[in-house]
Amino acid sequence: MSNILIEANNISKVYDPDILLKRGKNIYALNNVNFELQKGDFISIMGPSGSGKSTLLNCLSTLDQPTSGHIQIFGKHLSKLHQNDLCEFRFQKLGFIFQNHNLIPYLSIYDNIAAPLILGHHHHKEINIRIQELAKMLEIEKILDKFPHECSGGECQRTAIARALVNQPEILFCDEPTGNLDSKNSHKLMTFLSQLNQKETTIVLVTHDPMIASYGKTMMYLYDGGIKTVIHRNQASQKQFLEQINEIIHRDTLLFEFDQTPSQIQSSSPQMEIQDQDIAFVSKQTVYMVMEGIKSDENILKNSTPLFIQGTQISYKNKRNDLIQFDLQNIQEIRMDLSAHFANFGLFSQYVFHILLDCVSPKGIYQLKLKNRDDFIHFIHYFHQLNIPIDDPRHIEEAYQKYPDDYSRQKYYQRTHKDLISYKS
Amino acid sequence: MLVFTIKIMKSQKKNYLLYFIMMALLFAFEFCFIAMFDYLNQLLLDPIIFMAISFIPFMSLFISAILGAFLSQYFIQSKQHEFSMLLMFGRKPKDLFIYLLIQFGTILLTAFIIGIGLGILLIEMINIFLANHFTFVYSIPYTIFIDIFIFIFTLIIVFALSAKQLTYIDCHMMETLHQKTTQEIAPYQILMSRHYYKRKIPFVHIFISIIEILILFYSIDTLIHNTILQNKLIYFLLCFSSIIYISNHFIPLLFDLFHKQITQHSFLFHALTSYMHLTHQLLSITNIHSIVLPSLFMLLMFCDPNNHITLLIVPCFIMLLILLLMCIVMKYIFYLQSLKKIYATQGALGYSIPQLVQISLLKNLFFFLSIVLIPFIYIHYLGQYIIQNQILESQMMYGLEIFYVISYLIFMASMIYKEKQFMKEAISHVKYLNRSE
Numbered sequence: 001m002s003n004i005l006i007e008a009n010n011i012s013k014v015y016d017p018d019i020l021l022k023r024g025k026n027i028y029a030l031n032n033v034n035f036e037l038q039k040g041d042f043i044s045i046m047g048p049s050g051s052g053k054s055t056l057l058n059c060l061s062t063l064d065q066p067t068s069g070h071i072q073i074f075g076k077h078l079s080k081l082h083q084n085d086l087c088e089f090r091f092q093k094l095g096f097i098f099q100n101h102n103l104i105p106y107l108s109i110y111d112n113i114a115a116p117l118i119l120g121h122h123h124h125k126e127i128n129i130r131i132q133e134l135a136k137m138l139e140i141e142k143i144l145d146k147f148p149h150e151c152s153g154g155e156c157q158r159t160a161i162a163r164a165l166v167n168q169p170e171i172l173f174c175d176e177p178t179g180n181l182d183s184k185n186s187h188k189l190m191t192f193l194s195q196l197n198q199k200e201t202t203i204v205l206v207t208h209d210p211m212i213a214s215y216g217k218t219m220m221y222l223y224d225g226g227i228k229t230v231i232h233r234n235q236a237s238q239k240q241f242l243e244q245i246n247e248i249i250h251r252d253t254l255l256f257e258f259d260q261t262p263s264q265i266q267s268s269s270p271q272m273e274i275q276d277q278d279i280a281f282v283s284k285q286t287v288y289m290v291m292e293g294i295k296s297d298e299n300i301l302k303n304s305t306p307l308f309i310q311g312t313q314i315s316y317k318n319k320r321n322d323l324i325q326f327d328l329q330n331i332q333e334i335r336m337d338l339s340a341h342f343a344n345f346g347l348f349s350q351y352v353f354h355i356l357l358d359c360v361s362p363k364g365i366y367q368l369k370l371k372n373r374d375d376f377i378h379f380i381h382y383f384h385q386l387n388i389p390i391d392d393p394r395h396i397e398e399a400y401q402k403y404p405d406d407y408s409r410q411k412y413y414q415r416t417h418k419d420l421i422s423y424k425s
Numbered sequence: 426m427l428v429f430t431i432k433i434m435k436s437q438k439k440n441y442l443l444y445f446i447m448m449a450l451l452f453a454f455e456f457c458f459i460a461m462f463d464y465l466n467q468l469l470l471d472p473i474i475f476m477a478i479s480f481i482p483f484m485s486l487f488i489s490a491i492l493g494a495f496l497s498q499y500f501i502q503s504k505q506h507e508f509s510m511l512l513m514f515g516r517k518p519k520d521l522f523i524y525l526l527i528q529f530g531t532i533l534l535t536a537f538i539i540g541i542g543l544g545i546l547l548i549e550m551i552n553i554f555l556a557n558h559f560t561f562v563y564s565i566p567y568t569i570f571i572d573i574f575i576f577i578f579t580l581i582i583v584f585a586l587s588a589k590q591l592t593y594i595d596c597h598m599m600e601t602l603h604q605k606t607t608q609e610i611a612p613y614q615i616l617m618s619r620h621y622y623k624r625k626i627p628f629v630h631i632f633i634s635i636i637e638i639l640i641l642f643y644s645i646d647t648l649i650h651n652t653i654l655q656n657k658l659i660y661f662l663l664c665f666s667s668i669i670y671i672s673n674h675f676i677p678l679l680f681d682l683f684h685k686q687i688t689q690h691s692f693l694f695h696a697l698t699s700y701m702h703l704t705h706q707l708l709s710i711t712n713i714h715s716i717v718l719p720s721l722f723m724l725l726m727f728c729d730p731n732n733h734i735t736l737l738i739v740p741c742f743i744m745l746l747i748l749l750l751m752c753i754v755m756k757y758i759f760y761l762q763s764l765k766k767i768y769a770t771q772g773a774l775g776y777s778i779p780q781l782v783q784i785s786l787l788k789n790l791f792f793f794l795s796i797v798l799i800p801f802i803y804i805h806y807l808g809q810y811i812i813q814n815q816i817l818e819s820q821m822m823y824g825l826e827i828f829y830v831i832s833y834l835i836f837m838a839s840m841i842y843k844e845k846q847f848m849k850e851a852i853s854h855v856k857y858l859n860r861s862e
Contacts, residue, residue: 058855058858063772063773063855063858064855083777083778083852083853084777084778084779087772087775087776087777087778087780088775088777089775090773090774090775091774091775091776092775096773096774098858102766102769102770102773102858103770104698104767104770104771105612105702105763105767106612106698106699106701106702106705107698108615108619110619111619111694111698114688115771115774116774116775117688118688118691118694118695119691119774119775119776119780121689121691123689124685124686124688124689127688128621131619132620141620144618144619144620145615145618145619145620147611147612149611150611163774
């Protein structure tokens with residue numbers, strides 16, 4: 001059974017789609033992010049202000065909808081769930097800790113903690129026992145009869161933690177949970193979260209403090225709405241992990257300031273151990289072909305995963321930022337398929353299409369997601385030259401025809417369509 | 426500063442327009458109350474009857490002045506953030522005073538002039554409506570003269586409130602700048618500890634509550650059937666004290682007493698707590714509401730049947746009801762703003778929109794029962810007495826009761842609709858949860 005709790009594929013978030021369409025500027029809060037959360041993970045999301053940390057957390061926690069892309073949570077597609085189902089889902093599985101604690105001002109501390117249990121129609125004795133347990137653990141038993149405005153920031157934050165845990169959620173989302181706490185209370189809270197994580201509670205935490213991030217098992221660094229670096233703690237001590245985080249933040253920040261290309265930065269991220277072979281070969285984002293002797297477009301490269309082709313050697317980054325390499329001579333066959341996802345741009349909502357390319361090898365399936373028209377045509381020609389069997393790409397055209405309106409609206413794919421016809425002839 | 430003021434007024438024209446309309450109506454009603462007083466003065470009635478009858482427009486005028494102060498206070502409170510921004514940018518309190526002088530001075534003066542015109546029109550309308558009974562005769566210069574005093578009084582109150590607000594902002598600049606000036610008083614007093622081992626039954630409060638309920642029914646009954654005027658006054662005061670006690674303390678006490686059982690029912694739990702929040706927010710205005718409207722009819726009990734009663738009570742009741750509703754609406758608009766974050770939090774905790782709608786319905790039902798229905802029962806009982814003694818025609822009395830119920834039903838329906846809209850907005854926009862909001 002898969003341990004994947006949340007899987008986000010190419011999620012993008014645009015807060016004002018009109019600006020994007022009118023000006024064509026990069027105003028993505030999230031841009032083609034791929035993310036995977038496994039049971040027992042403790043991921044710290046870091047990044048400078050405006051990098052999309054909270055947006056990513058909100059999208060993953062079902063509080064917000066991505067503009068495009070898919071999120072699968074506990075095997076369910078979020079886009080297919082009704083808002084009421086989402087509420088039910090949040091109640092059953094998720095817990096939230098916000099920076100400003102978001103306690104209900106007119107409920108006492110006791111009632112605030114009890115609010116999720118009350119929704120679940122638990123017996124009052126059970127509610128009381130659970131609250132007393134948590135209150136004792138978080139040292140808030142003396143303030144249960146008070147109101148939020150009568151408590152300090154730390155007490156309110158611990159109340160918010162108790163509220164988040166009272167339902168025993170499977171995943172805990174924390175947005176800057178130590179933002180209102182002093183260093184001593186922050187340490188206590190993070191130690192507590194680490195202990196929770198050891199008891200199999202999965203935690204996703206947003207912070208800008210490397211010290212707080214070092215409590216996690218994985219650190220993900222975001223910049224301009226994209227995941228730039230992912231590092232795992234593995235067997236390293238917290239101090240070593242903190243040094244690693246500091247080094248990456250310092251380097252990444254400096255490099256970005258000097259407008260370095262993301263690919264150069266990504267290549268310097270530490271190697272990781274591949275945990276799941278089934279998804280290990282899936283490309284991080286839509287790939288952009290970089291071939292010797294062919295000039296590549298820097299702008300497209302910035303928002304795509306580069307697919308380096310040197311002779312028959314192919315290399316690219318997977319979702320976990322591992323470098324994947326394979327030889328085209330080992331490929332037994334090529335399968336092609338079309339993926340279409342609905343991009344919510346308000347009035348301009350439409351389907352966006354990608355071509356999926358599965359390169360089947362004895363090691364596994366290397367799955368590449370193509371967006372660029374030239375890449376698609378180049379690939380077909382290239383595989384033909386190498387005599388690799390390809391399934392008939394004309395079924396892609398048939399797949400497009402399922403979306404006649406959206407297909408005809410996009411000149412870009414009309415060109416692809418023409419190319420397909422020319423291939424056929 | 427003038428350019429800045431004009432820009433602010435343009436950007437918030439909806440709020441300013443609402444305040445302007447309300448103040449213009451208030452001045453118009455005040456004009457009518459003064460005109461009524463002048464009319465009674467000209468009739469040369471017996472001093473005791475004159476005192477009893479003239480108390481109706483006099484009380485209405487007094488209440489409308491208080492409500493005017495409330496309206497201005499609510500409006501000024503909503504501008505806390507704007508004032509704190511100006512202070513942060515380096516403006517001196519003196520500059521802010523000029524800023525206020527320009528804003529409120531202009532609005533209130535224009536509203537006053539329009540209010541006088543509206544007032545004259547309203548008196549004409551009352552004359553047309555009650556044409557079969559008599560004609561309203563009053564002195565326009567005298568009424569305007571008195572009205573100017575009321576206007577100056579309102580202006581002084583508005584500036585005093587503004588000064589108080591500026592002092593508060595100056596002392597709590599960071600909180601107001603970050604819009605963190607949340608409620609500082611508990612919405613209700615916790616009488617029984619949530620720790621099971623610490624729970625003690627509040628016998629004293631239970632005893633007082635039982636006594637208050639008994640007093641309420643007994644005093645209403647005696648008020649109607651007792652013929653001694655002095656006794657009536659005592660029962661009248663007792664009745665009010667019990668109404669205020671019940672609407673402010675009885676439900677919190679029930680919530681505490683049955684807390685264990687209530688936690689088993691999520692809708693009831695949230696409906697009761699949000700009801701207590703709502704009544705706490707509207708505390709002053711709901712208390713005034715519970716007292717003022719029945720008081721008008723109470724005054725009728727001291728009068729002999731005559732034509733002047735209809736002339737006074739019908740427009741006074743309608744105008745006061747409109748004023749009270751305006752104040753409740755204004756305060757309610759600000760209360761609604763604070764709900765967005767609460768709805769967003771409840772959404773994040775797993776409460777769906779249909780569940781929140783049910784909670785809102787139940788909460789508004791409690792509001793209707795305690796704040797609207799109790800004074801109505803009181804008015805109805807007094808009405809029965811008034812009809813029996815032929816002080817007022819039964820059609821007129823029932824007409825006023827129906828007007829009361831319909832006005833509040835419309836208000837309650839719009840409350841439910843607005844809250845539903847806010848729920849949808851809060852749950853679908855994550856910004857209401859985020860730290861930046």
